[in-house]
Amino acid sequence: MKRISFTFVLLLALAAKQGYSQTGFTINGNVTGATEGQKVYLRAEDNPGKIQDSTMVKNGTFEFKGNVAYPQFYTIVFGKQPKQRFGSAIPLFVENKKISVSAPLDSNATELELNYTGGYPYDKVKVKGSATHELFVKYINGYEPLKKQNSTAFDAYIKYLNPGKDKQKGPIAEGIKLVEAIDATKAVLLGYVSNFIKQNNANPVALYVARKNIGTFTASEIDQTLASLSPELKASAGGKSLIEKAAVVKKTAVGSKFVDFAFNDKDGNPVKLSDHVGKGKYTLLEFWASWCGPCRADIPHLKEAYELYHPAGFEVISISMDDDKAKWLKAIADEQMSWLQVSDLKAFTGDFSKIYNFNGIPTCVLIGPEGEIITRNMRGLWMDKKLIELYGNKFGAKF
Known part of the structure; x- marks a missing residue:
């Protein structure tokens, strides 16, 4: 008799807990x-560049x-039309049901709003037959108002930074109150996210929510989030993928030690972060x-802060994401930055941006x-x- 793997048993348990069928989805x-004949594509969230399937209207x-091994987040994407x-x-959320x-394909229901800018009209999309999707909608209905509060607070900060033609920015103390308001609304938002994951720790929607937000968590919050998930969920393919991503993010999350890296300075001398950091x-x-x-x-603001606080012990290292040395050196000369300048000249093709997430x-x-x-x-x-x-206030009258 063949032995059944522990992972397979856990996946069966997850499927049973979700009331899940293995007969496939329609x-x-x-x-x-x-438009008649318009192409339609089905894409998986964990591999957004890959087309799972395609058909036509x-x-x-x-x-x-x-067929899906467990309920997963998908996007149905329609081929672009002229203009x-x-x-x-x-x-x-797709499950084997x-x-x-049903949805209107108006100009607001686009990939841009869904993936980047926000404001997607979830209320216009009607999905029946997927209990997992119903939980996702419940999450969205709680998340979106909190996200809007955070966006409103950020808009007030942008207005402070750009008061208008011939108008001066307010004092630093006023700006600090605005960023504190942003941080407060963000803390409420992330608190909602964390509570949702914990309260739905055996549901695949929790994996989606954790994956979307893991990059905003501190190292200890990452540990707490993973610990809160059920063993069955962590044993699924999505759970394993989340654990792998979390391990990468945690390396340079708040609360972790910095990761060392080698560069050259503007004169071509080898430099490591550990030569100057910690x-x-x-x-x-x-x-x-x-x-x-x-x-x-x-840069002008950074130069001002450096001049005021460097004597008290504040250090700065500028790490360029350039791949053109001549342009990098010219920018350094133009901006007249007096602190350490380093680069590996690999831009975003190197490992540094991946390591620091x-x-x-x-x-x-x-x-x-x-x-x-x-x-x-x-x-x-x-x-x-x-x-x-x-270090205390060194901005003087600007504060």
């Missing part, structure tokens, strides 16, 4: 605004059939590039005296707030 779609309808910048998209989907001082790692407009715009710049990480990561948001008024907390 998705019947009914859409308004689609016929008489305003389409159909997909297949469309982004293809329309429908998110749903008969599922019906030496009893607070050190800002500023990730930037010569081609990055927002990075360059932040970022895909956009500017990104600013503060390292503590013992080499611990204090914050991954050391920009703008957040930087001013932290410097004042650490």
